[in-house]
Amino acid sequence: xxxxxxxxxxxxxxxxxxxxxxxxxxxxxxxxxxxxxxxxxxxxxxxxxxxxxxxxxxxxxxxxxxxxxxxxxxxxxxxxxxxxxxxxxxxxxxxxxxxxxxxxxxxxxxxxxxxxxxxxxxxxxxxxxxxxxxxxxxxxxxxxxxxxxxxxxxxxxxxxxxxxxxxxxxxxxxxxxxxxxxxxxxxxxxxxxxxxxxxxxxxxxxxxxxxxxxxxxxxxxxxxxxxxxxxxxxxxxxxxxxxxxx
Amino acid sequence: xxxxxxxxxxxxxxxxxxxxxxxxxxxxxxxxxxxxxxxxxxxxxxxxxxxxxxxxxxxxxxxxxxxxxxxxxxxxxxxxxxxxxxxxxxxxxxxxxxxxxxxxxxxxxxxxxxxxxxxxxxxxxxxxxxxxxxxxxxxxxxxxxxxxxxxxxxxxxxxxxxxxxxxxxxxxxxxxxxxxxxxxxxxxxxxxxxxxxxxxxxxxxxxxxxxxxxxxxxxxxxxxxxxxxxxxxxxxxxxxxxxxxxxxxxxxxxxxxxxxxxxxxxxxxxxxxxxxxxxxxxxxxxxxxxxxxxxxxxxxxxxxxxxxxxxxxxxxxxxxxxxxxxxxxxxxxxxxxxxxxxxxxxxxxxxxxxxxxxxxxxxxxxxxxxxxxxxxxxxxxxxxxxxxxxxxxxxxxxxxxxxxxxxxxxxxxxxxxxxxxxxxxxxxxxxxxxxxxxxxxxxxxxxxxxxxxxxx
Numbered sequence: 001x002x003x004x005x006x007x008x009x010x011x012x013x014x015x016x017x018x019x020x021x022x023x024x025x026x027x028x029x030x031x032x033x034x035x036x037x038x039x040x041x042x043x044x045x046x047x048x049x050x051x052x053x054x055x056x057x058x059x060x061x062x063x064x065x066x067x068x069x070x071x072x073x074x075x076x077x078x079x080x081x082x083x084x085x086x087x088x089x090x091x092x093x094x095x096x097x098x099x100x101x102x103x104x105x106x107x108x109x110x111x112x113x114x115x116x117x118x119x120x121x122x123x124x125x126x127x128x129x130x131x132x133x134x135x136x137x138x139x140x141x142x143x144x145x146x147x148x149x150x151x152x153x154x155x156x157x158x159x160x161x162x163x164x165x166x167x168x169x170x171x172x173x174x175x176x177x178x179x180x181x182x183x184x185x186x187x188x189x190x191x192x193x194x195x196x197x198x199x200x201x202x203x204x205x206x207x208x209x210x211x212x213x214x215x216x217x218x219x220x221x222x223x224x225x226x227x228x229x230x231x232x233x234x235x236x237x238x239x240x241x242x243x244x245x246x
Numbered sequence: 247x248x249x250x251x252x253x254x255x256x257x258x259x260x261x262x263x264x265x266x267x268x269x270x271x272x273x274x275x276x277x278x279x280x281x282x283x284x285x286x287x288x289x290x291x292x293x294x295x296x297x298x299x300x301x302x303x304x305x306x307x308x309x310x311x312x313x314x315x316x317x318x319x320x321x322x323x324x325x326x327x328x329x330x331x332x333x334x335x336x337x338x339x340x341x342x343x344x345x346x347x348x349x350x351x352x353x354x355x356x357x358x359x360x361x362x363x364x365x366x367x368x369x370x371x372x373x374x375x376x377x378x379x380x381x382x383x384x385x386x387x388x389x390x391x392x393x394x395x396x397x398x399x400x401x402x403x404x405x406x407x408x409x410x411x412x413x414x415x416x417x418x419x420x421x422x423x424x425x426x427x428x429x430x431x432x433x434x435x436x437x438x439x440x441x442x443x444x445x446x447x448x449x450x451x452x453x454x455x456x457x458x459x460x461x462x463x464x465x466x467x468x469x470x471x472x473x474x475x476x477x478x479x480x481x482x483x484x485x486x487x488x489x490x491x492x493x494x495x496x497x498x499x500x501x502x503x504x505x506x507x508x509x510x511x512x513x514x515x516x517x518x519x520x521x522x523x524x525x526x527x528x529x530x531x532x533x534x535x536x537x538x539x540x541x542x543x544x545x546x547x548x549x550x551x552x553x554x555x556x557x558x559x560x561x562x563x564x565x566x567x568x569x570x571x572x573x574x575x576x577x578x579x580x581x582x583x584x585x586x587x588x589x590x591x592x593x594x595x596x597x598x599x600x601x602x603x604x605x606x607x608x609x610x611x612x613x614x615x616x617x618x619x620x621x622x623x624x625x626x627x628x629x630x631x632x633x634x635x636x637x638x639x640x641x642x643x644x645x646x647x648x649x650x651x652x653x654x655x656x657x658x659x660x661x662x663x664x665x666x667x668x669x670x671x672x673x674x675x676x677x678x679x680x681x682x683x684x685x686x687x688x689x690x691x692x693x694x695x696x697x698x699x700x701x702x
Contacts, residue, residue: 047323188278188319
């Protein structure tokens with residue numbers, strides 16, 4: 001039974017990822033901040049998949065000093081084929097600008113916390129037989145600092161650079177590191193945001209993520225159309241970009 | 247990890263029911279935790295829950311300045327007892343998701359509506375009926391228990407506990423509070439197939455007689471009527487009856503995997519579809535083709551349960567075929583004694599007005615156990631009318647009068663235009679139901695455009 005450790009397992013994308021992974025014969029081990037909520041998710045996944053024994057571990061990305069203990073507790077539930085990282089937070093730019101707590105929350109959940117936990121996990125996963133993977137969700141918002149969303153974008157840009165380095169660091173040891181640049185997905189994270197034209201459902205996103213994982217694509221835009229859109233946006237010269245309301 | 251602060255943000259959306267009429271700008275919240283109760287949404291005069299937005303009219307639209315509470319993220323299965331066939335889920339889980347879970351284990355929905363894309367909460371609030379209503383009753387017969395958040399707090403109710411709230415909430419259109427979870431008693435099946443019989447009938451009387459005859463041997467029965475046929479073909483249709491196929495009915499590949507769930511992603515209707523394409527001529531063509539879909543007078547077929555129960559689910563967004571102005575679904579119940587005369591009068595009035603319904607369905611119904619019941623021992627007629635102009639509505643008002651005169655009722659989950667006084671005359675049970683609602687909700691915080699329009 002191939003197991004995947006899922007960080008941020010109560011997120012909409014993570015739940016859809018777990019459903020799709022279960023259909024492919026993987027068993028997820030769920031890690032999230034609220035044990036009560038993640039146990040609800042585990043029960044739901046068990047009923048949908050018609051199996052039992054989906055384990056849960058408490059994990060708070062922002063509680064860095066608990067991460068040693070978390071990694072020990074999680075790995076005791078292994079061995080793992082890999083780790084899927086879906087934790088993250090998003091607050092509206094104007095609110096985050098005005099309230100450092102909200103900025104800090106995004107930085108910790110999207111960047112610092114993930115660096116802290118992957119620093120500890122990567123060597124252990126790299127030691128696993130048969131080549132484990134780390135697949136981590138970042139965002140198209142990390143490709144450029146847009147005025148409407150750049151604090152969130154900056155956390156994701158930092159994460160992109162970290163993952164690129166992590167890949168280079170461990171690639172010789174057989175650890176596969178994947179960067180998933182996700183476009184907007186219809187999940188509770190976007191509940192305060194009106195549906196955008198390119199928004200996809202979490203199930204569609206999860207299916208594409210698993211396909212990218214199976215195809216061993218190091219960097220994947222999900223859905224793929226974002227590769228084209230972001231190429232154009234990255235090519236915009238700065239003097240144009242800074243005047244655009246993006 | 248999703249932050250709770252994001253979950254209670256409300257946004258303003260232009261919403262409508264499945265008929266795309268009426269449309270209303272509503273504040274909309276999408277709470278993540280089922281524990282969130284109505285007090286978290288302060289500042290709005292009224293609240294109404296909304297699941298998949300599949301009621302046709304305004305049952306899931308909030309009154310002006312009020313809040314729609316979407317249940318779409320409360321989509322967790324909570325328990326499934328495969329021995330007893332008991333399933334507990336949060337209100338936002340859809341029947342389609344339930345089917346995906348239960349069919350491979352040999353269980354089925356005890357009552358199945360015409361689409362799998364409805365939420366459990368919506369199913370209860372509308373007390374949905376299916377092709378087996380005459381024998382099995384509506385979904386209320388199979389609800390073991392439910393939890394509802396009222397103004398006075400959350401209540402677990404069942405036949406044994408807070409029974410009055412239970413029977414006012416099922417078929418209560420969300421007006422007793424927000425249904426957060428429910429337990430259904432499922433029914434056992436041997437296969438995912440339906441052993442179906444199709445019989446062509448020349449007129450309404452024959453349709454009714456044939457239907458009554460077939461319901462002795464068949465669990466499910468329904469009559470499709472060609473509402474556009476005129477002259478000697480007036481009232482022609484096809485009686486369709488079916489049973490869940492037994493294992494012994496299957497052969498070959500189907501028998502090897504009798505419970506295989508065969509759902510394939512549907513085709514999607516174009517986002518913008520000109521309403522004029524669905525006119526009387528194309529309508530007639532469709533109905534003609536449907537009337538002649540098999541040679542001879544009778545056919546027996548083994549069909550999958552998906553096309554049998556959910557033929558329209560194959561096209562996602564089929565409601566858009568009616569164009570931007572939308573359509574009105576008209577469903578009435580008529581008592582046994584007057585159904586033949588009433589049904590005939592309705593069809594004649596519709597024909598005289600030059601209206602055509604794309605899909606007209608006539609079916610037997612039985613008693614209804616809820617406090618505000620729609621069904622009665624008799625028949626129900628369901629039709630859809632594309633809105634091409636204002637001239638439709640006076641005709642529908644006349645249909646209401648015919649229904650009322652024959653002791654019938656209009657189904658509120660499909661309604662978008664009934665008048666309050668007609669409604670009151672049709673539903674003498676209203677005061678009793680309202681007394682229960684007010685007992686648990688003295689301030690009547692849970693209201694919709696439907697409840698305000700009909701002064702429910």
